[in-house]
Amino acid sequence: MKLRGNIWLGHGFANGELTVDKGRIAGIGVCVSDSDGGSVFKLNNCFIIPGLADVHVHLRDPGFSMKETMFTGTAAAARGGYTAVCSMPNLNPPPDTPEHLQLQLDKIKRDACVKVYPVGTITKGQQGSGELSEMEALAPNVIGFSDDGRGVQSEALMEEAMHRAAALGKPIIAHCEANELLHGGYIHDGAYAKAHGHKGISSESEWKQVERDLALAKRTGCQYHVCHISTKESVELIRKAKAEGVRVSCETAPHYLLLTEEDLQEDGRFKMNPPLRTKADREALVAGLVDGTIDMVATDHAPHTAGEKARGLAGSAMGIVGLETAFPLLYTYLVKPGILPMERLIDAMSTAPRRIFGLPGGMAEGDAADIAVFDLDCEYKIDPQEFVSMGQATPFAGWQVNGRTVMTIVEGKIKWQNNSIVK
Known part of the structure:
Protein backbone atom coordinates (compact mmCIF):
# COMPACT_ATOMS: atom_id res chain seq x y z
CA MET A 1 0.00 0.00 0.00
CA ILE A 49 -0.42 12.13 10.18
CA PRO A 50 0.25 9.54 12.89
CA GLY A 51 -3.00 8.03 14.12
CA LEU A 52 -4.55 9.89 17.03
CA ALA A 53 -4.44 8.35 20.52
CA ASP A 54 -6.96 9.10 23.26
CA VAL A 55 -6.08 8.05 26.81
CA HIS A 56 -9.55 8.76 28.22
CA VAL A 57 -12.51 7.06 26.54
CA HIS A 58 -15.64 5.42 27.95
CA LEU A 59 -16.61 2.47 25.76
CA ARG A 60 -19.37 1.34 28.18
CA ASP A 61 -18.91 -2.32 27.27
CA PRO A 62 -19.40 -4.63 29.17
CA GLY A 63 -22.33 -3.54 31.27
CA PHE A 64 -23.83 -0.50 29.56
CA SER A 65 -24.35 -1.49 25.95
CA MET A 66 -27.50 0.63 25.80
CA LYS A 67 -25.14 3.64 25.82
CA GLU A 68 -22.32 2.34 23.60
CA THR A 69 -20.83 -0.97 22.46
CA MET A 70 -17.24 -1.95 21.85
CA PHE A 71 -17.93 -1.83 18.13
CA THR A 72 -19.77 1.53 17.99
CA GLY A 73 -17.30 3.23 20.33
CA THR A 74 -14.22 2.10 18.44
CA ALA A 75 -15.89 2.77 15.09
CA ALA A 76 -16.49 6.33 16.31
CA ALA A 77 -12.79 6.47 17.20
CA ALA A 78 -11.86 5.38 13.68
CA ARG A 79 -14.16 8.04 12.22
CA GLY A 80 -12.35 10.63 14.32
CA GLY A 81 -8.88 9.54 13.14
CA TYR A 82 -8.02 7.62 16.30
CA THR A 83 -6.07 4.38 16.03
CA ALA A 84 -5.65 3.80 19.78
CA VAL A 85 -7.81 4.50 22.82
CA CYS A 86 -7.53 3.77 26.54
CA SER A 87 -10.79 2.41 27.92
CA MET A 88 -11.76 3.75 31.33
CA PRO A 89 -13.04 1.28 33.95
CA ASN A 90 -16.60 2.62 34.42
CA LEU A 91 -18.03 -0.77 33.49
CA ASN A 92 -20.16 -3.51 34.98
CA PRO A 93 -18.38 -5.36 36.36
CA PRO A 94 -15.53 -2.88 36.76
CA PRO A 95 -12.11 -4.37 35.91
CA ASP A 96 -10.92 -4.79 39.50
CA THR A 97 -9.99 -8.48 39.15
CA PRO A 98 -8.49 -10.47 36.25
CA GLU A 99 -11.80 -12.31 35.85
CA HIS A 100 -13.74 -9.06 35.45
CA LEU A 101 -11.09 -7.62 33.12
CA GLN A 102 -11.27 -10.72 30.91
CA LEU A 103 -14.86 -9.90 29.97
CA GLN A 104 -13.63 -6.63 28.46
CA LEU A 105 -10.60 -8.25 26.81
CA ASP A 106 -12.87 -10.77 25.08
CA LYS A 107 -15.03 -7.97 23.67
CA ILE A 108 -11.97 -6.04 22.51
CA LYS A 109 -10.64 -9.08 20.67
CA ARG A 110 -14.00 -9.75 19.02
CA ASP A 111 -15.41 -6.29 18.27
CA ALA A 112 -12.82 -3.48 18.43
CA CYS A 113 -12.08 -1.52 15.24
CA VAL A 114 -8.99 0.20 16.69
CA LYS A 115 -6.45 -0.66 19.39
CA VAL A 116 -7.95 -0.60 22.87
CA TYR A 117 -5.84 -0.48 26.05
CA PRO A 118 -7.89 -1.15 29.20
CA VAL A 119 -7.44 0.81 32.41
CA GLY A 120 -7.88 -1.16 35.64
CA THR A 121 -9.54 0.23 38.75
CA ILE A 122 -7.64 1.62 41.73
CA THR A 123 -10.18 0.34 44.26
CA LYS A 124 -12.46 -2.67 44.43
CA GLY A 125 -15.76 -1.84 42.82
CA GLN A 126 -14.27 1.46 41.63
CA GLN A 127 -15.66 3.12 44.75
CA GLY A 128 -12.85 5.58 45.44
CA SER A 129 -12.65 4.11 48.94
CA GLY A 130 -12.41 0.79 50.77
CA GLU A 131 -9.84 -1.71 49.46
CA LEU A 132 -7.46 -1.54 46.55
CA SER A 133 -8.11 -3.68 43.48
CA GLU A 134 -6.01 -6.70 42.53
CA MET A 135 -3.42 -4.40 40.98
CA GLU A 136 -0.58 -6.92 40.71
CA ALA A 137 -2.78 -9.47 38.94
CA LEU A 138 -4.27 -6.84 36.62
CA ALA A 139 -0.97 -5.17 35.70
CA PRO A 140 0.05 -7.36 32.72
CA ASN A 141 -3.15 -6.49 30.83
CA VAL A 142 -3.86 -2.87 31.77
CA ILE A 143 -2.21 0.40 30.80
CA GLY A 144 -2.67 1.91 34.27
CA PHE A 145 -5.08 2.32 37.18
CA SER A 146 -7.94 4.78 37.66
CA ASP A 147 -11.21 5.21 39.52
CA ASP A 148 -12.36 7.69 36.89
CA GLY A 149 -15.68 9.23 37.82
CA ARG A 150 -14.62 9.24 41.47
CA GLY A 151 -11.67 10.72 43.29
CA VAL A 152 -9.86 8.48 45.76
CA GLN A 153 -10.96 10.16 48.97
CA SER A 154 -8.44 8.74 51.45
CA GLU A 155 -4.93 10.17 51.29
CA ALA A 156 -3.53 7.02 52.89
CA LEU A 157 -5.29 4.78 50.36
CA MET A 158 -4.02 6.86 47.44
CA GLU A 159 -0.48 6.75 48.80
CA GLU A 160 -0.67 2.96 49.07
CA ALA A 161 -2.01 2.77 45.51
CA MET A 162 0.86 4.93 44.27
CA HIS A 163 3.46 2.76 45.99
CA ARG A 164 1.98 -0.37 44.41
CA ALA A 165 1.62 1.23 40.98
CA ALA A 166 5.21 2.48 41.10
CA ALA A 167 6.44 -1.03 41.90
CA LEU A 168 4.49 -2.32 38.91
CA GLY A 169 5.73 0.41 36.57
CA LYS A 170 2.18 1.58 35.86
CA PRO A 171 0.67 5.09 36.12
CA ILE A 172 -2.04 6.23 38.47
CA ILE A 173 -4.60 8.01 36.28
CA ALA A 174 -6.51 10.24 38.66
CA HIS A 175 -9.96 11.73 38.53
CA CYS A 176 -9.44 14.50 41.09
CA GLU A 177 -12.58 15.35 43.03
CA ALA A 178 -12.96 15.92 46.76
CA ASN A 179 -16.45 14.75 47.71
CA GLU A 180 -16.67 17.00 50.77
CA LEU A 181 -16.43 20.05 48.50
CA LEU A 182 -19.16 19.06 46.00
CA HIS A 183 -22.26 20.04 48.03
CA GLY A 184 -24.58 18.44 45.48
CA GLY A 185 -23.33 20.60 42.64
CA TYR A 186 -23.58 19.69 38.96
CA ILE A 187 -22.33 22.76 37.03
CA HIS A 188 -19.59 25.28 37.84
CA ASP A 189 -20.17 27.33 40.96
CA GLY A 190 -20.13 30.61 39.09
CA ALA A 191 -22.26 33.35 37.59
CA TYR A 192 -24.52 31.07 35.54
CA ALA A 193 -25.33 28.80 38.48
CA LYS A 194 -26.20 31.79 40.67
CA ALA A 195 -28.30 33.47 37.98
CA HIS A 196 -30.30 30.33 37.17
CA GLY A 197 -30.64 28.74 40.60
CA HIS A 198 -28.37 25.75 39.99
CA LYS A 199 -26.12 24.01 42.52
CA GLY A 200 -22.48 24.67 41.80
CA ILE A 201 -19.27 22.61 41.85
CA SER A 202 -16.35 24.65 43.16
CA SER A 203 -12.99 24.76 41.40
CA GLU A 204 -11.43 23.83 44.74
CA SER A 205 -13.06 20.39 44.60
CA GLU A 206 -10.68 19.62 41.71
CA TRP A 207 -7.48 21.46 42.47
CA LYS A 208 -7.29 20.60 46.18
CA GLN A 209 -7.09 16.91 45.33
CA VAL A 210 -4.57 17.62 42.54
CA GLU A 211 -2.48 19.43 45.17
CA ARG A 212 -2.72 16.47 47.57
CA ASP A 213 -1.84 13.91 44.91
CA LEU A 214 1.13 15.86 43.60
CA ALA A 215 2.67 15.77 47.07
CA LEU A 216 2.06 12.01 47.20
CA ALA A 217 3.55 11.49 43.75
CA LYS A 218 6.63 13.42 44.77
CA ARG A 219 6.97 11.27 47.87
CA THR A 220 6.35 7.90 46.19
CA GLY A 221 8.00 8.47 42.83
CA CYS A 222 4.86 7.17 41.12
CA GLN A 223 4.05 8.10 37.53
CA TYR A 224 0.97 10.25 38.05
CA HIS A 225 -1.46 11.43 35.38
CA VAL A 226 -4.28 13.91 36.05
CA CYS A 227 -7.49 13.47 34.09
CA HIS A 228 -9.52 16.24 32.40
CA ILE A 229 -8.18 19.28 34.26
CA SER A 230 -10.54 22.26 34.07
CA THR A 231 -9.21 24.96 36.42
CA LYS A 232 -6.45 27.53 36.27
CA GLU A 233 -5.25 26.43 39.71
CA SER A 234 -4.71 22.87 38.47
CA VAL A 235 -2.62 24.18 35.56
CA GLU A 236 -0.40 26.19 37.87
CA LEU A 237 0.02 23.39 40.40
CA ILE A 238 1.08 20.98 37.66
CA ARG A 239 3.41 23.54 36.08
CA LYS A 240 5.15 24.01 39.43
CA ALA A 241 5.32 20.25 40.10
CA LYS A 242 6.92 19.61 36.73
CA ALA A 243 9.55 22.24 37.48
CA GLU A 244 10.29 20.38 40.73
CA GLY A 245 10.80 17.10 38.87
CA VAL A 246 7.58 15.32 39.87
CA ARG A 247 6.61 12.55 37.41
CA VAL A 248 3.31 14.16 36.47
CA SER A 249 1.41 14.48 33.22
CA CYS A 250 -2.08 15.73 32.54
CA GLU A 251 -4.82 16.08 29.98
CA THR A 252 -7.63 18.44 29.23
CA ALA A 253 -10.52 18.09 26.79
CA PRO A 254 -11.71 20.11 23.78
CA HIS A 255 -14.77 21.42 25.61
CA TYR A 256 -12.63 23.02 28.33
CA LEU A 257 -10.40 24.64 25.69
CA LEU A 258 -13.27 26.08 23.63
CA LEU A 259 -16.20 26.68 26.01
CA THR A 260 -16.93 28.38 29.34
CA GLU A 261 -19.88 28.71 31.70
CA GLU A 262 -20.97 31.63 29.53
CA ASP A 263 -21.87 29.11 26.81
CA LEU A 264 -24.16 27.05 29.05
CA GLN A 265 -27.71 26.32 27.98
CA GLU A 266 -30.50 24.57 29.85
CA ASP A 267 -29.67 21.38 28.01
CA GLY A 268 -28.03 18.12 29.11
CA ARG A 269 -25.51 18.28 26.27
CA PHE A 270 -23.71 21.00 28.25
CA LYS A 271 -23.38 18.86 31.38
CA MET A 272 -20.13 17.02 32.10
CA ASN A 273 -17.80 16.38 35.03
CA PRO A 274 -15.78 18.47 35.67
CA PRO A 275 -18.07 21.25 34.44
CA LEU A 276 -17.39 24.11 32.06
CA ARG A 277 -15.57 26.78 34.04
CA THR A 278 -14.77 30.49 33.61
CA LYS A 279 -13.09 32.45 30.82
CA ALA A 280 -9.98 32.78 33.01
CA ASP A 281 -9.86 28.99 33.43
CA ARG A 282 -10.21 28.45 29.68
CA GLU A 283 -7.43 30.92 28.93
CA ALA A 284 -5.13 29.21 31.46
CA LEU A 285 -5.86 25.82 29.88
CA VAL A 286 -5.08 27.08 26.38
CA ALA A 287 -1.85 28.66 27.62
CA GLY A 288 -0.95 25.42 29.40
CA LEU A 289 -1.53 23.43 26.21
CA VAL A 290 0.59 25.84 24.17
CA ASP A 291 3.55 25.77 26.59
CA GLY A 292 3.37 22.02 27.22
CA THR A 293 2.26 22.11 30.85
CA ILE A 294 -0.80 20.23 29.60
CA ASP A 295 0.70 17.24 27.84
CA MET A 296 -2.24 16.00 25.84
CA VAL A 297 -5.84 16.41 24.79
CA ALA A 298 -8.24 13.57 25.61
CA THR A 299 -11.92 13.56 24.75
CA ASP A 300 -13.44 11.97 27.89
CA HIS A 301 -15.88 10.48 25.36
CA ALA A 302 -18.82 9.53 27.62
CA PRO A 303 -21.94 8.41 25.75
CA HIS A 304 -25.35 8.16 27.39
CA THR A 305 -28.81 7.33 26.08
CA ALA A 306 -30.93 10.14 24.67
CA GLY A 307 -33.26 9.84 27.65
CA GLU A 308 -30.44 10.22 30.15
CA LYS A 309 -29.37 13.48 28.46
CA ALA A 310 -32.87 14.94 28.03
CA ARG A 311 -33.42 16.08 31.63
CA GLY A 312 -31.79 19.50 31.55
CA LEU A 313 -28.74 20.59 33.50
CA ALA A 314 -30.07 19.46 36.85
CA GLY A 315 -31.32 16.00 35.94
CA SER A 316 -29.21 14.76 33.04
CA ALA A 317 -26.35 12.30 33.33
CA MET A 318 -22.86 13.80 33.25
CA GLY A 319 -20.88 13.27 30.08
CA ILE A 320 -20.69 14.15 26.38
CA VAL A 321 -19.26 12.44 23.31
CA GLY A 322 -16.14 13.70 21.56
CA LEU A 323 -14.21 11.15 19.49
CA GLU A 324 -15.71 12.26 16.18
CA THR A 325 -15.28 16.00 16.70
CA ALA A 326 -12.06 16.59 18.67
CA PHE A 327 -9.51 17.01 15.90
CA PRO A 328 -11.59 19.23 13.58
CA LEU A 329 -12.67 21.44 16.48
CA LEU A 330 -9.14 22.05 17.74
CA TYR A 331 -7.71 22.44 14.26
CA THR A 332 -10.41 24.96 13.31
CA TYR A 333 -10.53 27.04 16.48
CA LEU A 334 -6.96 26.84 17.79
CA VAL A 335 -4.61 25.98 14.90
CA LYS A 336 -6.18 27.95 12.05
CA PRO A 337 -6.31 31.23 14.05
CA GLY A 338 -2.63 30.80 14.99
CA ILE A 339 -3.24 30.15 18.70
CA LEU A 340 -1.74 26.63 18.70
CA PRO A 341 0.95 25.37 16.30
CA MET A 342 0.01 22.32 14.25
CA GLU A 343 3.05 20.53 15.64
CA ARG A 344 1.74 21.00 19.20
CA LEU A 345 -1.72 19.73 18.23
CA ILE A 346 -0.32 16.54 16.67
CA ASP A 347 1.94 16.05 19.68
CA ALA A 348 -0.96 16.52 22.11
CA MET A 349 -3.30 14.20 20.23
CA SER A 350 -0.89 11.51 19.06
CA THR A 351 2.77 11.65 20.04
CA ALA A 352 2.53 12.64 23.72
CA PRO A 353 -0.13 10.06 24.67
CA ARG A 354 2.02 7.33 23.11
CA ARG A 355 5.21 8.59 24.70
CA ILE A 356 3.82 9.03 28.20
CA PHE A 357 1.63 5.92 28.31
CA GLY A 358 4.06 3.67 26.43
CA LEU A 359 1.71 3.03 23.51
CA PRO A 360 3.28 1.78 20.27
CA GLY A 361 3.09 3.78 17.05
CA GLY A 362 4.66 6.73 15.29
CA MET A 363 5.68 7.91 11.84
CA ALA A 364 9.09 6.31 11.42
CA GLU A 365 10.11 3.38 9.28
CA GLY A 366 9.40 0.17 11.16
CA ASP A 367 6.57 1.64 13.24
Missing part, protein backbone atom coordinates in the same frame (compact mmCIF):
# COMPACT_ATOMS: atom_id res chain seq x y z
CA LYS A 2 1.24 3.49 -0.87
CA LEU A 3 -0.24 6.77 0.40
CA ARG A 4 0.57 9.88 -1.63
CA GLY A 5 -0.12 13.28 -0.12
CA ASN A 6 1.17 15.74 2.44
CA ILE A 7 3.05 13.67 5.02
CA TRP A 8 3.81 14.81 8.56
CA LEU A 9 7.58 14.62 9.11
CA GLY A 10 7.61 15.66 12.77
CA HIS A 11 8.18 19.36 12.17
CA GLY A 12 6.04 20.06 9.14
CA PHE A 13 4.40 18.56 6.08
CA ALA A 14 6.05 17.56 2.81
CA ASN A 15 4.42 16.18 -0.29
CA GLY A 16 5.53 12.62 -0.79
CA GLU A 17 4.80 8.94 -0.47
CA LEU A 18 4.37 6.66 2.52
CA THR A 19 4.70 2.92 1.93
CA VAL A 20 3.01 0.31 4.12
CA ASP A 21 4.10 -3.31 4.05
CA LYS A 22 3.01 -6.15 6.33
CA GLY A 23 1.31 -3.77 8.74
CA ARG A 24 4.30 -1.48 9.18
CA ILE A 25 5.65 1.71 7.69
CA ALA A 26 8.21 0.51 5.16
CA GLY A 27 9.32 3.88 3.85
CA ILE A 28 8.63 7.61 3.77
CA GLY A 29 9.96 9.74 0.95
CA VAL A 30 9.41 13.26 -0.33
CA CYS A 31 9.91 11.93 -3.85
CA VAL A 32 7.10 9.87 -5.35
CA SER A 33 8.16 6.57 -6.93
CA ASP A 34 7.31 5.71 -10.51
CA SER A 35 5.82 2.36 -9.52
CA ASP A 36 2.08 2.10 -9.12
CA GLY A 37 2.23 -1.57 -8.18
CA GLY A 38 -0.11 -2.64 -5.40
CA SER A 39 -2.68 -0.36 -3.79
CA VAL A 40 -1.88 3.31 -4.38
CA PHE A 41 -4.00 6.01 -2.74
CA LYS A 42 -3.49 9.39 -4.38
CA LEU A 43 -4.71 11.63 -1.61
CA ASN A 44 -4.08 14.90 -3.43
CA ASN A 45 -4.41 17.76 -0.93
CA CYS A 46 -4.97 15.54 2.12
CA PHE A 47 -2.69 15.42 5.15
CA ILE A 48 -1.21 12.17 6.46
CA ALA A 368 3.15 0.02 13.12
CA ALA A 369 1.19 1.60 10.28
CA ASP A 370 -1.33 3.41 12.49
CA ILE A 371 -2.20 6.41 10.35
CA ALA A 372 -4.89 9.06 9.98
CA VAL A 373 -5.58 11.04 6.81
CA PHE A 374 -7.48 14.34 7.01
CA ASP A 375 -8.85 16.69 4.40
CA LEU A 376 -8.20 19.96 6.20
CA ASP A 377 -9.97 22.00 3.52
CA CYS A 378 -13.25 20.12 3.94
CA GLU A 379 -15.69 22.45 5.71
CA TYR A 380 -18.90 21.21 7.30
CA LYS A 381 -21.22 21.57 10.28
CA ILE A 382 -21.11 19.12 13.17
CA ASP A 383 -24.28 17.06 12.99
CA PRO A 384 -24.85 14.52 15.80
CA GLN A 385 -27.22 12.59 13.53
CA GLU A 386 -24.14 11.58 11.52
CA PHE A 387 -22.26 10.18 14.53
CA VAL A 388 -21.24 6.54 14.54
CA SER A 389 -21.30 6.60 18.33
CA MET A 390 -24.59 5.68 19.95
CA GLY A 391 -24.21 8.84 22.04
CA GLN A 392 -25.22 12.11 20.38
CA ALA A 393 -24.89 14.63 23.22
CA THR A 394 -22.41 17.33 22.22
CA PRO A 395 -22.32 21.06 22.97
CA PHE A 396 -20.74 21.55 19.52
CA ALA A 397 -23.79 20.62 17.43
CA GLY A 398 -24.03 23.06 14.52
CA TRP A 399 -20.45 24.34 14.83
CA GLN A 400 -18.68 24.96 11.52
CA VAL A 401 -15.37 23.08 11.31
CA ASN A 402 -12.59 22.19 8.91
CA GLY A 403 -11.02 18.75 8.75
CA ARG A 404 -12.79 15.54 7.80
CA THR A 405 -11.26 12.11 8.30
CA VAL A 406 -10.61 10.59 4.87
CA MET A 407 -8.95 7.39 6.06
CA THR A 408 -7.92 5.66 9.28
CA ILE A 409 -5.44 2.79 9.09
CA VAL A 410 -4.60 0.42 11.95
CA GLU A 411 -1.57 -1.84 11.50
CA GLY A 412 -1.84 -1.45 7.76
CA LYS A 413 -5.56 -2.27 7.59
CA ILE A 414 -8.00 0.38 6.48
CA LYS A 415 -10.66 0.86 9.17
CA TRP A 416 -12.36 4.04 7.97
CA GLN A 417 -12.70 5.17 4.35
CA ASN A 418 -15.27 6.95 2.16
CA ASN A 419 -17.13 8.10 5.25
CA SER A 420 -17.86 4.59 6.48
CA ILE A 421 -16.34 1.89 8.65
CA VAL A 422 -14.46 -0.84 6.82
CA LYS A 423 -15.19 -4.21 8.45
